[in-house]
Amino acid sequence: VDLSHKFQSKNIRAILSLKPFDANGIFGRKKLAQAAKLDPDSLIIPRQTHSNKVTFCTKNGTVPDMDGIFTDNHQWVCSLQVADCLPIYFVNEPETVIGLVHAGWRGLVNGILSKSADLLLMNGFSLSNYEIVIGPSIHPCCF
Structure with missing residues (x-):
């Protein structure tokens, strides 16, 4: 599924798959990246x-023990694996x-969104002009 149209910028590609991946997600993510060219x-x-x-990523690859990743490197692709949690795009x-x-x-209860804002400010980035898109997630009807 391509969510790129949800962003004003035409330079952003936001894709997701509804297919299940392996437990650690690495193989599935690489396969999805290849399919998206x-x-x-x-x-x-x-x-x-x-x-x-x-964290603000200074290299690509695997990042241990992290639930939010940010970068200003145009050559890298941010990835997440979600099931019933929200993917939030910044x-x-x-x-x-x-x-x-x-x-x-x-x-969310422990402040991941405010920590994300703090991280951006600590790295010298303004909080103005952000587009934030909430991706698909599970709904009460699924329970």
Whole structure:
């Protein structure tokens, strides 16, 4: 599913798959990247732990114990694996910062969104002009 049209910028690609992946998600994410004509070696792959931890990535590859990733590198692809949690996309086109946050109930209760804002401010980025898109998630009718 392509969510790119949800962003004002035409330079953003936001894709997701409704198919299940392997438990650690790495093989599935690389396969999805290839299908979307993205370089699978450019992925940033957080090892999600339902925490409130976020980071500004200075290299691609696997990021341990993290539920939010941000970068200003145009060559890298942020990735997440979600089931019933919210994927939240952050884009600031003038400053070219993108981010993905895995927002489960634990992370939300423990302030993952405010920690994301703090992270951007600590790295010298303004909080103005952000597009924030909430991706699909589970609904009460699923229970």
